[in-house]
Amino acid sequence: MTLPAGVPAIEAVDVSRTYELDGVSVPALRGVSLTIDPGEYVAVIGPSGSGKSTLMHLLGGLDRPTGGRLVIGGRDVATLSAPELAMLRNQTIGFVFQAFHLLPRTSAVDNVALPLVYRGIGARQRRERAAAMLGRVGLGHRLDHRPNQLSGGEQQRVAIARALVTDPAVLLADEPTGNLDTVTGEAVLELLERLNAESGVALVMVTHDQEVAARARRRIAVRDGLIRSDTLHDRPLSGVGRGPATLDDAPSAEPRFASGRGPGHPSGGSGGAAGATGRLSGSSEAVPGGAG
Amino acid sequence: MRLAEAWRVALDALRANRMRSVLTMLGVIIGVASVVILVAIGTGTKQKVEQQVEGLGSNLLLVVPGKIDVGNAPVVSPLDLKDVDAVTRVVGDPGRVAVTVASGATARAGNRSDFTTVQGVLETTPAVFTRSLARGRYLTGADVDTSRRVAVLGASVARALFPDRDPLGQQVALAGVRFRVIGVFAPLGQSLGVDRDDEVHIPVTAAQRLWGTQRIDGIAVKAPDRERIGELGDRIVAELSRRHPDTEFSAVTQQQILGVLGDILGVLTGVLAAIAGISLLVGGVGVSNIMLVSVRERTREIGLRKAVGARPRDIGVQFLLEAVLLTSIGGLTGMALGVGTALLVDAVSPIPAAITWWSLALAFGVSAAVGIVFGVVPAQRAGRLDPVVALRAE
Numbered sequence: 120m121t122l123p124a125g126v127p128a129i130e131a132v133d134v135s136r137t138y139e140l141d142g143v144s145v146p147a148l149r150g151v152s153l154t155i156d157p158g159e160y161v162a163v164i165g166p167s168g169s170g171k172s173t174l175m176h177l178l179g180g181l182d183r184p185t186g187g188r189l190v191i192g193g194r195d196v197a198t199l200s201a202p203e204l205a206m207l208r209n210q211t212i213g214f215v216f217q218a219f220h221l222l223p224r225t226s227a228v229d230n231v232a233l234p235l236v237y238r239g240i241g242a243r244q245r246r247e248r249a250a251a252m253l254g255r256v257g258l259g260h261r262l263d264h265r266p267n268q269l270s271g272g273e274q275q276r277v278a279i280a281r282a283l284v285t286d287p288a289v290l291l292a293d294e295p296t297g298n299l300d301t302v303t304g305e306a307v308l309e310l311l312e313r314l315n316a317e318s319g320v321a322l323v324m325v326t327h328d329q330e331v332a333a334r335a336r337r338r339i340a341v342r343d344g345l346i347r348s349d350t351l352h353d354r355p356l357s358g359v360g361r362g363p364a365t366l367d368d369a370p371s372a373e374p375r376f377a378s379g380r381g382p383g384h385p386s387g388g389s390g391g392a393a394g395a396t397g398r399l400s401g402s403s404e405a406v407p408g409g410a411g
Numbered sequence: 412m413r414l415a416e417a418w419r420v421a422l423d424a425l426r427a428n429r430m431r432s433v434l435t436m437l438g439v440i441i442g443v444a445s446v447v448i449l450v451a452i453g454t455g456t457k458q459k460v461e462q463q464v465e466g467l468g469s470n471l472l473l474v475v476p477g478k479i480d481v482g483n484a485p486v487v488s489p490l491d492l493k494d495v496d497a498v499t500r501v502v503g504d505p506g507r508v509a510v511t512v513a514s515g516a517t518a519r520a521g522n523r524s525d526f527t528t529v530q531g532v533l534e535t536t537p538a539v540f541t542r543s544l545a546r547g548r549y550l551t552g553a554d555v556d557t558s559r560r561v562a563v564l565g566a567s568v569a570r571a572l573f574p575d576r577d578p579l580g581q582q583v584a585l586a587g588v589r590f591r592v593i594g595v596f597a598p599l600g601q602s603l604g605v606d607r608d609d610e611v612h613i614p615v616t617a618a619q620r621l622w623g624t625q626r627i628d629g630i631a632v633k634a635p636d637r638e639r640i641g642e643l644g645d646r647i648v649a650e651l652s653r654r655h656p657d658t659e660f661s662a663v664t665q666q667q668i669l670g671v672l673g674d675i676l677g678v679l680t681g682v683l684a685a686i687a688g689i690s691l692l693v694g695g696v697g698v699s700n701i702m703l704v705s706v707r708e709r710t711r712e713i714g715l716r717k718a719v720g721a722r723p724r725d726i727g728v729q730f731l732l733e734a735v736l737l738t739s740i741g742g743l744t745g746m747a748l749g750v751g752t753a754l755l756v757d758a759v760s761p762i763p764a765a766i767t768w769w770s771l772a773l774a775f776g777v778s779a780a781v782g783i784v785f786g787v788v789p790a791q792r793a794g795r796l797d798p799v800v801a802l803r804a805e
Contacts, residue, residue, distance in 0.1 A: 205725075209720020216802065220711060222712060237720035
């Protein structure tokens with residue numbers, strides 16, 4: 120999905136999500152604002168229970184916020200019916216899960232083609248596009264293998280192909296290497312990063328692994344239902360020259376960015392290469408700027 | 412999602428759990444098959460009885476003492492041959508009046524014996540009822556007038572007593588009295604489990620002498636035309652009531668017998684179909700149960716499908732089609748099984764069975780409807796699943 124120029128892929132303004140459990144309100148997210156721009160590479164990091172999974176479900180349109188405004192692909196999810204939200208997911212978001220979530224008795228190519236089924240695309244074209252996508256993730260020779268005939272890394276690559284076959288604006292990856300060994304995980308990360316660079320799909324990766332998070336140019340740390348930091352870093356690998364930005368640790372649920380514009384986007388990257396400074400002191404999640 | 416796609420997905424899901432699908436279908440198969448078989452037997456029986464009643468001869472009027480109704484006990488007949496003469500005067504043609512006085516008796520020939528129904532009749536019987544002979548001749552007026560001890564055997568009796576020789580001219584002992592066989596009826600077959608060839612006709616006068624009675628059990632009249640059959644019946648009943656003021660008489664036509672029998676057999680068929688319907692219902696509950704299990708088992712699949720863009724309706728339709736497919740395939744199989752069994756029963760057993768299109772349409776329609784009715788709840792449940800919860804399911 121190609122978004123009009125200047126439209127963020129996802130925009131969240133003071134988004135909160137509260138669960139009702141046996142009459143008790145449990146806040147999972149307490150007012151989060153951020154913007155994901157097309158082509159970005161963002162790591163969302165936080166310990167379990169921090170609300171990062173809830174955040175990912177919201178960003179992916181799997182769930183709706185109980186407060187605030189959430190705009191995905193230019194559309195406010197609050198105005199969308201369940202079927203409309205489903206179509207929005209189909210057109211805008213690609214999901215990669217820790218547990219792959221492939222249909223077990225279905226061939227790789229049919230697994231990849233699944234999102235196209237719900238788009239009403241005919242069988243022949245589905246297969247063509249799915250096969251091409253599997254080729255891009257290096258599985259062109261495994262079209263008709265079933266998930267149980269594939270290794271873990273191959274299964275995750277099938278899942279990545281499925282996420283990208285619809286040409287989404289955002290690829291949401293939830294612990295994509297969590298079920299893989301280090302070597303395989305590394306290969307999967309490289310694949311995700313390559314696809315991010317090649318296709319311009321924004322890559323949002325949720326992880327609790329600092330090493331994985333350190334690969335992303337932008338890192339958002341979540342804790343206790345709030346964004347503790349949202350920083351830009353120069354990636355040693357990419358050499359992109361945008362300077363890192365820093366932000367205050369915000370212990371309150373106050374919306375910090377009332378403008379609705381995320382903190383990680385200093386216009387024109389004017390932050391310079393000074394790196395993250397001591398202003399991040401309040402958060403253990405904050406990652407110092409790589410360029411410093 | 413296109414409907415064709417949804418069918419394919421549903422079929423794949425059933426195939427993936429082949430054993431379970433077959434077992435679930437079995438309930439529907441048995442239900443539909445039993446509906447088809449039992450309705451076929453009910454219908455076949457009804458048709459056959461109707462044929463037989465019609466085969467008695469057209470424009471038939473049966474005159475018996477007592478009221479003809481379901482559940483009424485038979486009445487001891489006050490009629491005798493003088494009443495028959497009176498009825499004959501009303502009818503105006505002796506050739507149209509037949510009588511019967513019947514009793515069970517043992518027929519013996521040589522060392523063989525057969526318990527059968529012995530009927531004392533007039534020589535008019537083959538004309539009033541439609542009966543034909545396989546061999547020999549029927550009783551004559553002279554046989555009746557002179558109480559001659561001659562007998563016409565039903566096909567079963569002839570076979571039982573004379574399996575390997577010609578019964579014509581042979582002696583047969585009825586209740587210990589010897590009669591000469593002068594004819595053998597052409598076989599009629601069975602009706603409602605009763606062997607209609609298990610009878611012996613002797614002159615009514617000889618029968619009365621045999622049992623020491625003047626009684627006549629009933630009178631049958633073949634009316635000259637259908638239009639005035641009711642009026643004729645009324646006149647006969649009036650005449651008999653005049654002669655026997657203490658007894659009620661009934662004159663029933665074939666149409667009335669057919670109506671009563673049809674009602675009874677219709678109720679019977681309905682009851683059979685209802686019993687079979689219960690098993691179909693149980694099969695439907697089984698489908699519902701399995702669909703709920705299937706939804707639970709495939710919660711993660713549902714979550715994933717929703718994540719990649721399936722709308723609640725897509726998921727609901729998928730599971731509904733699965734249920735409908737289960738019951739439809741089960742329904743078709745059950746229909747084939749039911750038709751096959753019914754035809755087999757009709758061919759090899761004395762029970763008649765007739766396939767009717769409405770029963771097939773009903774059974775299939777009901778099974779498909781069972782799929783929809785019992786599939787809706789699981790399908791709705793699947794459609795409404797929260798994708799976040801569904802994706803996390805174990």
